[in-house]
Amino acid sequence: MTTATPSSMTAAIAPADSTATEAPNTAAQTKTAPATSVFLSPNNLCGQTLLELVSRGHGILANIRILSEKVPPAFVAAADEANSNGIYGSGSGGGRGATHEGAESSSGGLGFLNLFGSTRSPQSSKDIAVDLDGSISGNLGGEGDTDDVKKYTPFLFDFSYLHNPEEYEANLSASVEANSSDGNLNVANLEREFEVNHKSTMEEYHALFHSIHQYQADLNIFADDLNKGFFIQYTVESLFLDNEGRALICEAVWLYGAILILMERLLPGPIRERLIIAYYRFCNRNNDISQIDLLTKLCKSTNISPPKSTTPACFTKNPSHKYPMDEDKLFHRFPLPVELVRNVIGTLVSDDIYRQSSAFPSIDHRSTRLSRQASMLYVVLFFDPLVLRDEPGKMREIVDKYFHDNWVIHIYAGLTADLSLEWERFPAAKAALDNVLKLENVKRLHIANAKLIGQCMAELRAYLTMGILTDSFVLDNRHDLLNCLRRCNVAVRWRILHRRTSNSVHHGIICATAEKVAPDPKLEGEFAVNDTHVVSLLLLSSQLELQLKDIFQQLLSKKESIWIGCRAKASQMMSDLSKYFKGDQTLARVSRHDGLMKWFESMATEINYLEYEGGDHFTVTGRKIQLCVQALEEVEQYDLVDRDVQVKSFIHEARSLLLQMARAVGINEDICTDI
Numbered sequence: 001m002t003t004a005t006p007s008s009m010t011a012a013i014a015p016a017d018s019t020a021t022e023a024p025n026t027a028a029q030t031k032t033a034p035a036t037s038v039f040l041s042p043n044n045l046c047g048q049t050l051l052e053l054v055s056r057g058h059g060i061l062a063n064i065r066i067l068s069e070k071v072p073p074a075f076v077a078a079a080d081e082a083n084s085n086g087i088y089g090s091g092s093g094g095g096r097g098a099t100h101e102g103a104e105s106s107s108g109g110l111g112f113l114n115l116f117g118s119t120r121s122p123q124s125s126k127d128i129a130v131d132l133d134g135s136i137s138g139n140l141g142g143e144g145d146t147d148d149v150k151k152y153t154p155f156l157f158d159f160s161y162l163h164n165p166e167e168y169e170a171n172l173s174a175s176v177e178a179n180s181s182d183g184n185l186n187v188a189n190l191e192r193e194f195e196v197n198h199k200s201t202m203e204e205y206h207a208l209f210h211s212i213h214q215y216q217a218d219l220n221i222f223a224d225d226l227n228k229g230f231f232i233q234y235t236v237e238s239l240f241l242d243n244e245g246r247a248l249i250c251e252a253v254w255l256y257g258a259i260l261i262l263m264e265r266l267l268p269g270p271i272r273e274r275l276i277i278a279y280y281r282f283c284n285r286n287n288d289i290s291q292i293d294l295l296t297k298l299c300k301s302t303n304i305s306p307p308k309s310t311t312p313a314c315f316t317k318n319p320s321h322k323y324p325m326d327e328d329k330l331f332h333r334f335p336l337p338v339e340l341v342r343n344v345i346g347t348l349v350s351d352d353i354y355r356q357s358s359a360f361p362s363i364d365h366r367s368t369r370l371s372r373q374a375s376m377l378y379v380v381l382f383f384d385p386l387v388l389r390d391e392p393g394k395m396r397e398i399v400d401k402y403f404h405d406n407w408v409i410h411i412y413a414g415l416t417a418d419l420s421l422e423w424e425r426f427p428a429a430k431a432a433l434d435n436v437l438k439l440e441n442v443k444r445l446h447i448a449n450a451k452l453i454g455q456c457m458a459e460l461r462a463y464l465t466m467g468i469l470t471d472s473f474v475l476d477n478r479h480d481l482l483n484c485l486r487r488c489n490v491a492v493r494w495r496i497l498h499r500r501t502s503n504s505v506h507h508g509i510i511c512a513t514a515e516k517v518a519p520d521p522k523l524e525g526e527f528a529v530n531d532t533h534v535v536s537l538l539l540l541s542s543q544l545e546l547q548l549k550d551i552f553q554q555l556l557s558k559k560e561s562i563w564i565g566c567r568a569k570a571s572q573m574m575s576d577l578s579k580y581f582k583g584d585q586t587l588a589r590v591s592r593h594d595g596l597m598k599w600f601e602s603m604a605t606e607i608n609y610l611e612y613e614g615g616d617h618f619t620v621t622g623r624k625i626q627l628c629v630q631a632l633e634e635v636e637q638y639d640l641v642d643r644d645v646q647v648k649s650f651i652h653e654a655r656s657l658l659l660q661m662a663r664a665v666g667i668n669e670d671i672c673t674d675i
Contacts, residue, residue, distance in 0.1 A: 037243075037244050039242050039243075039244040039245050040244050045231060046226075046231040046234045046239070046245070047244065047245065047248075049222060050222065050245065050248045050249060050252060051248060053215070053218060053219060053222060053252050054248055054251050054252050054255065056211075056215055056218075057215060057251075057252060057255030057256065057258075057259065058255065060208070060211055060212060060215060060255075060259050061255065061258060061259055061262060061412060061413070063208055063211070064208065064259065064262045064263055064266055064267065065262070065266065065413065067204060067205060067208055067267070068266035068267055070201060070204075071267070071271060072197075072198050072201060073149045074149050074152040074153060074156060074194070074198075075156060075271050075274050075275060075278075076271065077149045077150055077152075077153050078152070078153035078156035078274055079158075079268070079270035079271050079274060081150070081153050082158065082270065151190060152190065152194050154172060155172055155187070155190070155191060155194075155281070156274045156277075156278055157274065157277045157278075157281075158270060158273040158274055158277065158301075159273045159276075159277065159296055159300060159301075161277050162277075162292075162296070172187050191282070194282070195282045195283075198278075198282075199282060199283055202275060202278050202279045202282060202283055203279065203283055205267075205275045205276075205279070206275070206276065206279040206283070206295075209272070209275075209276065209295050209298060209299055210291060210295065212259055212260075212263065212298060213291075213294050213295065213298050213334070215255075215256060215259065216256055216334045216336070217334075219252055219253070219256060219336065220336065220337065222252075223236070223336070223337045223340045224337075226239060227337075227339075236339060236340060236343060237343075240343055240347055243355075246347055246351065246353055247353040247354060249340075249344065250344050250347055250348055250353055250376060250380075251376070253336060253340065253341065253344045253380055253383070254344075254376040254379050254380055256336065257327075257331060257379035257380060257382060257383065258379055258411065258412050260327070260330055260331060261322065261325070261327065261379065261411065261412075261415075262412065262415065263299075264302065264325050264330060265322060265325075265415065268301070269299070269300065269301025269302055269303070270301055272299040272301070273296075273299060273300070273301055276292075276295055276296065276299055280292060297333055297334070298333060298334065300333075302325060302326055302329070302330055304324070304325050304326050320414045320415055320416065321415075321416055321417075321418075321500060321502075322411060322415055322416065322417040322422070323421070324421060324422055324424075324425065327382040328382055328385035328388075330382075331382045331383050332383075335383065336383055338384070341380065341383040341384050342384065344380055345377070345380055345381065345384060345387065348373055348376055348377040348380065349377065349394070349397065349398055349401070352369070352370065352373070353373060354372060354373065356369045356370075356372075357369065358670060358674055359486075359674045360486055360490075362483075362486070365486060365490050366401075367402060367403070367404065367405055367406055368489070368490045368493060370401070370402055371409070371410070371493075373402070374402035374403065374409060375409050375410055375411050375412075377398065377402065378409055378411070378417065378419070378422075379411065381429075385426070387428070388423065388426035388428060388429040389426050389427055389428055389429075390427075390428055391428055392427075392428040392431055392432060394428075395428045395429050395431070395432040396432045398432070399429075399432040399433055399435075399436065403419060403433065403436060404436060405436070405445055405494075406436075406445075406494060406497065406498070407419045407420055407433065407436055407437060407498075407501070408497040408498050408500055408501050409497070410497065416497060416500055418500070418501050418502040418503070419433055420433065420437050420501070420502065420503050420506070421502045421503070437503075437506070439505065439509075442506050442509055442510075443509055445494075445498075446498075446509050446510050446527065447527045449491055449494050449495055449529070450527040450528075450529050451527070452487060452490070452491040453491045453492070453495065453529055453533060453534075453537055455487070456484065456487050456488045456491055456537060456541070457533070457536065457537055457540060459484045459487075460484070460488065460537075460540040460541060460543075460544055461540070463481065463484065463544055464540065464543060464544060464547075469547055469548070469551060471551065471554075471555060471562075472660065474548065474551050474552070474555070475555070475660055475663040475664060475667075476659075476660075476663070478663065478667075478671075481544075481548060482548075482671070482674070482675075484544070485541060485544060485545060485548070485675065488537060488540075488541035488544075489541065491537065492534060492537050492538055492541065495510075495529060495534055496534065498510050499511055499534075512527075512528050513528050513530055545675050548675055549672055549675045552667060552671050552672050552675070553672060555664065555667050556667055556668075556669065556672070559664045559665065559667055562660065562661070562664040563661050563664055563665060566657040566658070566660050566661045566664070567607060567608070567610055567657075567661060569654075569657050570607050570654045570657040570658055570661075571604045571607040571608050572604075573650050573653065573654045573657075574600045574601070574603045574604035574607060574654065575600070575601070575604045576650070577596075577600040577647060577650055577651075578596075578597050578598075578599075578600035578601040578604065579597075580647070581593045581594075581596040581597040581600065582597055593640060596635075596638070596640065596641070599635065603628065603631065603632070606624075606628060607628060607658070610624060610625065610661070621665065622662050622665070622666070625658050625659075625661060625662045626662070628658055629655050629658050629659065632651050632654060632655050632658075633655070635651065636648060636651055
């Protein structure tokens with residue numbers, strides 16, 4: 001059962017968010033959005049402008065991930081060499097060190113989301129990883145490769161180059177000769193060689209940074225046009241009254257924040273600075289520097305290093321886990337309109353913008369249903385940090401609605417964040433979250449989840465027994481089967497995310513191991529859930545999802561024939577019973593009963609009048625079927641019918657056929673979408 005993921009086997013986890021590889025749906029993709037929406041119609045300029053912005057935002061996010069895997073090693077080496085303690089430095093506590101973060105982004109971006117929070121070491125000599133002391137290891141291959149890379153580092157400058165470029169150029173020749181093992185190399189030859197090898201790459205990164213700035217500029221222009229009434233019937237307020245418009249504008253603002261976070265996490269500041277300076281030195285043949293001030297403001301290093309972690313959610317070796325980045329300052333380099341941000345926050349707090357209630361209708365699954373919206377709210381709040389700092393009432397409302405039973409969230413495409421660490425520096429947010437993070441509450445949530453996993457695995461094994469999932473069984477137990485899938489997704493999503501918690505105490509509770517590994521979690525004592533249990537639940541739930549989706553698709557294609565067949569059989573049974581009470585049938589000797597004979601004859605006629613695609617709405621047809629079923633239940637109370645086992649068997653089978661008709665017509669494509 002998927003929601004949506006946050007991303008993909010569900011928004012919720014690997015089968016539900018899958019965890020976490022899935023980004024929020026756009027409003028245009030939301031299954032409940034009509035195809036002929038007025039706001040999204042081709043001639044609606046406001047809707048098309050906003051839709052184009054959102055699609056660009058998703059494209060930029062994908063481009064960041066792709067380019068984070070292609071950073072040339074020379075830029076990583078130059079950034080590391082410029083800091084005595086390496087790029088990450090020796091940041092402590094909340095992660096504020098004197099040096100920059102993140103060269104491991106070149107090791108494959110986010111990579112595959114590690115479901116169990118363990119670190120991943122480099123798998124080849126070309127992988128880039130950052131040791132806990134901040135030095136780069138495994139990134140440049142052998143010693144010869146290191147020398148080849150380091151010969152380029154002297155002319156890969158950061159933004160300090162802009163203060164006095166003449167001095168840097170004058171000192172360049174001496175630096176190249178000192179770093180080169182070949183005395184015949186000179187600056188001109190090295191720069192020409194570097195330009196030939198990396199020109200297209202530098203142009204790609206420059207285009208990426210320019211597209212990020214252009215996205216926020218266009219988003220600000222769109223908001224300004226709304227305020228000025230350029231879209232005639234739409235203002236900021238009226239836009240939030242439209243279902244599609246509300247979802248799209250919230251997503252557009254979230255995308256800008258997600259872009260900044262992903263850029264900071266995967267393309268660290270020291271590398272960004274050197275990429276931009278290298279572009280203007282090697283690729284800017286027209287000497288066009290009109291954009292350089294904007295790009296330097298956007299890409300300037302934040303000087304934030306990741307905190308050292310004692311849990312497997314290690315920030316320096318696990319680029320799929322986020323750490324505090326001083327986002328309020330990063331987001332305010334190019335801010336968005338305050339009124340727009342406030343409206344987006346209010347909408348995310350109060351509304352279900354993606355209308356996922358059909359996927360997770362139970363109130364117990366509310367936090368899973370709203371998980372994508374919760375991750376959006378987490379990002380958007382950094383545009384208005386006063387809420388995080390000074391509005392305890394609003395933060396308590398947010399935590400009670402979205403984070404009352406979870407504190408590790410999925411941001412985008414595998415990137416997760418631990419709110420206990422992210423909100424530690426915000427007084428109002430920290431106070432609101434403290435109730436969730438009490439040890440007794442963490443233990444209670446862990447035990448409840450362990451019990452739910454055990455219950456789900458027992459149900460899955462029962463449903464997946466050979467021969468159980470027939471068409472009639474699925475029709476009769478549709479709601480129980482879908483609820484089982486929902487519980488599986490809720491259980492596995494919570495477990496996968498919270499095994500990545502940064503708090504060592506919480507990690508010890510959630511990742512506790514039992515002395516003896518059992519096929520299912522023990523529902524007493526330690527309540528330990530190990531990797532095997534999580535993988536088994538993923539596999540079993542995905543197997544049930546696959547089989548159910550296949551069965552429902554088959555039922556969709558033949559539900560009209562099911563309806564006609566069941567109607568014909570039920571009608572024939574009523575006709576047979578009517579003839580039976582004439583007294584001349586050979587079923588058994590029975591005295592003639594004109595009342596029952598006419599009643600069953602009229603019931604046969606009534607059933608024949610039930611139309612699959614008649615003028616009545618399906619709910620009216622369903623009501624007629626319900627009345628027929630009630631009438632058959634009442635006729636069983638007659639003494640003559642109640643004493644005849646054959647008649648009762650006929651009536652019971654006819655009722656079952658009528659119920660199958662109602663259940664078959666109730667199947668629609670939304671069920672397959674929800675699974």
